[in-house]
Amino acid sequence: MAKTLNVALPKGRLGDKVYDMFEEAGFECPSIKEKNRKLIFENEAAGVRYFWVKPSDVAIYVERGAADIGVVGKDILMESKPEVYELLDLDTGKCRMAVAAPKGFEDDVQTTLRVATKFTNVARQFYASTGRDIDIIHLNGSIELAPILGLSDVIVDLVETGTTLKENNLEVIQIIDTISARFIANKSSFKFRNREIEKVVDGLARVVEGRKKEKETDK
Ligand code: PRP
Secondary structure: OOOOEEEEEEOOHHHHHHHHHHHHOOOOOHHHHOOOOOOEEEEOOOOEEEEEEOHHHHHHHHHOOOOOEEEEEHHHHHHHOOOOEEEEEOOOOOEEEEEEEEOOOOOOOOOOEEEEEOOHHHHHHHHHHHOOOEEEEEOOOOOOHHHHOOOOOEEEEEEOOOHHHHHOOEEEEEEEEEEOEEEEEOHHHHHHOHHHHHHHHHHHHHHHHHHHHHHHHHO
């Protein structure tokens, strides 16, 4: 029998949704739904072993081969550019990477723009492409606080519903990219365990297509 595939899933709300897609694709592992603090769950018969990983660490596990495959937000792929294959857009966990500022903000191009963000590489690349001179302030969370307290002029952050911005009197001024969850594979696993990985990709692709069709008929 084929060896079990190691699958790194992002712990949290996105991970729960993504696991449901794996289950629907035929790679179920019922023990994962038990309420406990375990991090590894295996279904030998289905050939999968799941583990819950901090979302920003999924790509590290996959890049280094501790996981054969995994699911990660496009934001993290944009920021850290890991050496992995991006095989499928799962069309879930959708949001936008955007520049936001206090309402009424006017950019004075004579000054260096202070940008607070978790995504320093994304922000640097974006402003390099516009030729704007910036000073990056790296923060780890609650980025919206920075312009309110005068730590930065703008932020580069993820916007999902827009509620956090709205409730803090900020607004989107530029959209950098649209984000969603992506299925990734370790490069060597993809070569040596291609058949098993393609089976998972095909199963998930069918689930994604099925959900898109459902949405269309609901309209
Ligand atoms: C994310 C993001 C925004 C917020 C956007 O933060 O950084 O702050 O969600 O969501 P919304 O548009 O639906 O309000 P997260 O909750 O991950 O926490 P963080 O501030 O620690 O990054």
